[in-house]
Amino acid sequence: GKSLTEETWEEVRKSGVCPFGQIPILECGEGVVVAQSAAIMQYVGRKVAGAGGACEKEASVSDMLIGLSEDFWNLLSKTQPTILVPKKVSLEENAAFWATTIPEKLAYVESFLKGKDAFTSSGITVGELALWSVFHMMARITPEFLDKTPNTKAFYTRILNLPGTQKLITGKTSFGELPSYFIKAE
Numbered sequence: 001g002k003s004l005t006e007e008t009w010e011e012v013r014k015s016g017v018c019p020f021g022q023i024p025i026l027e028c029g030e031g032v033v034v035a036q037s038a039a040i041m042q043y044v045g046r047k048v049a050g051a052g053g054a055c056e057k058e059a060s061v062s063d064m065l066i067g068l069s070e071d072f073w074n075l076l077s078k079t080q081p082t083i084l085v086p087k088k089v090s091l092e093e094n095a096a097f098w099a100t101t102i103p104e105k106l107a108y109v110e111s112f113l114k115g116k117d118a119f120t121s122s123g124i125t126v127g128e129l130a131l132w133s134v135f136h137m138m139a140r141i142t143p144e145f146l147d148k149t150p151n152t153k154a155f156y157t158r159i160l161n162l163p164g165t166q167k168l169i170t171g172k173t174s175f176g177e178l179p180s181y182f183i184k185a186e
Contacts, residue, residue, distance in 0.1 A: 028043070052125060113155060
């Protein structure tokens with residue numbers, strides 16, 4: 001992928017390569033440009049064997065998990081400080097978010113796992129990886145947030161321990177170390 005700077009972003013945006021004037025985009029060759037995170041994940045899921053699910057049912061589950069990861073992201077975006085906006089709500093409101101809102105949402109995830117540590121037969125569809133990535137950002141803020149949901153924690157831990165995941169989170173890829181967008185409330 002290409003790295004953007006503040007200086008080059010305006011040029012890229014005005015070039016028309018970004019269908020909606022925003023990133024992320026995936027340039028696939030032959031003039032195909034896919035915009036929007038969910039669409040990019042679904043595209044990759046169709047192109048990479050197993051990443052979209054082993055059957056139509058699993059593809060639907062993967063798509064649902066992409067939506068669920070966006071739900072968690074949107075919840076975090078309203079309450080959790082970020083590297084760009086270090087204060088969003090009071091410390092008390094942030095604590096209530098972690099004590100009430102997150103456990104309520106996780107209860108549905110726990111139920112959907114049905115006693116397993118994967119949502120699909122491969123356990124690594126794009127939807128599962130999208131949900132894991134949001135959970136990883138959450139774990140960097142509140143490491144114990146999955147403690148009351150054992151299957152969800154097992155799901156998170158299983159993906160965390162994959163060699164490719166370890167390589168990514170330790171900065172041993174071409175991307176280098178990835179900073180956390182969401183940060184702890186202070």
